[in-house]
Amino acid sequence: MSLTTRLLPLAAVAALLSPLALASTATAAATHYPCGSTPPDLDPTQGKNKANGVNMRSGSDISCASRGLAHLSHTLNYHCYxxxxxxxxxxxxxxxxxxxxxxxxxxxxxxxxSQVHCPN
Incomplete structure (x- = not known):
């Protein structure tokens, strides 16, 4: 049996697994909160010195608009992550x-x- 013959089944397996890998990535990304979303407040944590000029966005992605900045002197109340x-x-x-x-x-x-996970 030649090396080429042995590699063909591996290539076929890789081709079959590619859609599964894409589906897995899509599932992981689906847990993100889209622009304009607000989760419930599940975390009682609040305090200062948590963010040094960090954008507060309308969703959990850098493509979502910034609603303002959080600075070290500001008091933040976490909801969830x-x-x-x-x-x-x-x-x-x-x-x-x-x-x-x-x-x-x-x-x-x-x-x-936050150490408290947001519901999906």
């Missing part, structure tokens, strides 16, 4: 200092955001 369309986790918070509310990527927050 979700997996964003970009594969990063995002926390929804209300800025008690400015009145703005929105989604912020967790890797931009000093404490990595």
């Amino acid at each position: 979700t997996l964003g369309a970009d594969g990063h986790t995002w926390t929804y918070a209300r800025n008690l200092t400015t009145g703005y509310a929105g989604w912020m990527r967790d890797n931009l927050l000093t404490d990595r955001g």
Whole structure:
């Protein structure tokens, strides 16, 4: 049996698995909250020194509009977190200092955001 003959079944398996990989990616991305969405307030965490000039977006994706900025001197009230369309986790918070509310990527927050998962 030649090497080419052995590789063909592997190529066929890879072709069959590609749609499954795409479906898995679509499922993971589906947990994100689209622009304009607001989750329930499930997390009692609030405090200062959590965000240093971080955009508060209307959804859990950088393509969603910014509703304002959160700064270290502002008091944030976390609601919950979700997996964003970009594969990063995002926390929804209300800025008690400015009145703005929105989604912020967790890797931009000093404490990595909420520890309570938003419902899907």
